Amino acid sequence: MTPERLRALCLDFNGAVEEFPFTPQTSVYKVAGRMFALSALDSVPLGVNLKCDPEQAVRLRAQYEAIAPGWHMNKRHWNTVTLDGTVPDRLVRELIEDSYDLVVAGLPRAVRLTLDRP
Template identity: 40%
Template structure:
């Protein structure tokens, strides 16, 4: 999957906003101010970092060479995936969905209500 494809997919989530808070190296996707994805920009092999359930992350890290603990993130709750074609596209989409859902579910009630109205 290309970097552009995953960026387009991440941008479609309700309330998704992207910015470069860490500089041009990383495009960060947030929902109501909380990060749910980060896409590398200047690397030869592009990567996406997503939030995940710790048990799922550990399983994926053990199963795929292209999945490592979150790069510069909490290694228990985030995974970094090299976009080199090893991970099936449908699984990558599912992981993006789950990352968004995990972050959105932890938002304060007022933010969840505001998000539902968007």
């Protein structure tokens, strides 16, 4: 997974935007003003923080050494995924989509409808 591919995946969702509220090196991906992904795209190894269902987060951490409790995040609801090749790209895509969906689910219905997500 390259930084360019990660960025493209995060911006592939309706209403997704990239902002830099912390530092110029830290990309924060948001939908309707709420964060669903965070990554320092210049870090080695590349990693991304993603929102996750708490039960699934625990299972993923047990299954993949490269998935850990969210760094500088609520450890119950966020995972840090180190993109070192040990987590399949397909799963990374699914985890980004799950993170986006969890954030969208918490938005008001009117906002969800503008995103084509009832």
